[in-house]
Amino acid sequence: MPSTARRIALLLALSAVSLTAAQAQQKLKYPKTQSDQIYDAVAKPAVPVGGLQAYADYLEKNQQYPTAALQGGREGTVEVSFVIEKSGGVSNVVAKNSVDPALDAEAIRLIKGGPKWTPAENKGAKVRQRVTVPITFHLPLGAGGPAPATSDANEELKPTGPGGATVVKAEQPARPVGGTDAFFAWIQQNLRYPALARKKNIQGKVLVEFMVQKDGSLTDVKLVKRLGAGCDEEALRLIKAAPKWEPALYQGQPVKQKMVLPVLFTLL
Known part of the structure; x- marks a missing residue:
């Protein structure tokens, strides 16, 4: 009887060992990755080809401040959400927070037109990953759209500007x-x-500030953001030679207004 008991105990022990080994083997098997699954966080996240600094440089160099937003004095940070595909391309590009329709559209354009990414990896396989990138629009010094304009014809308002x-x-x-x-x-x-x-393959934008006078002429033209290689001088020449504008109006009367607009240089 004791011998039988020992045999039963041994069989139970062997069964337990076999079960534990089977369970361990089962745990070693990775669950199959869904081919269309989108990850928010992975062990090896996606990164822009060329690195983060190069990507930041791309965003800064290629940002085109929408004219309507410049004139309206609108600025802010648009958080753009998108998916890095296994191929390194981007898809599902949307603005998570709407700052301004024109700024939202420009932020989306920047992401869609940007360089490829090195895709994310999860458990040794390439996977799709959702990424959010903030794109900030700062109004250049002197920009502010419809305000301020200047007038020397209204005596009811106290002088606050220079001169x-x-x-x-x-x-x-x-x-x-x-x-x-x-x-x-x-x-x-x-x-x-x-x-x-x-010759140097330089592309980008030059921001030019100028004053629209009461007669619609453009004066006081100066640079706000430079590009170099002759582009700054060409931008100044263009604004100085540009056709007249319709002046700003205050209480039905024409007034002077400061503007800041981009001149784009793009090689075809």
């Missing part, structure tokens, strides 16, 4: 004759791409 000029909010902002699209079409038609910039 005694009155700073007011224009009821109707200055705008190009024929519209913004026509103005930028004129810029592109008359732009002479500098030879040095073309």
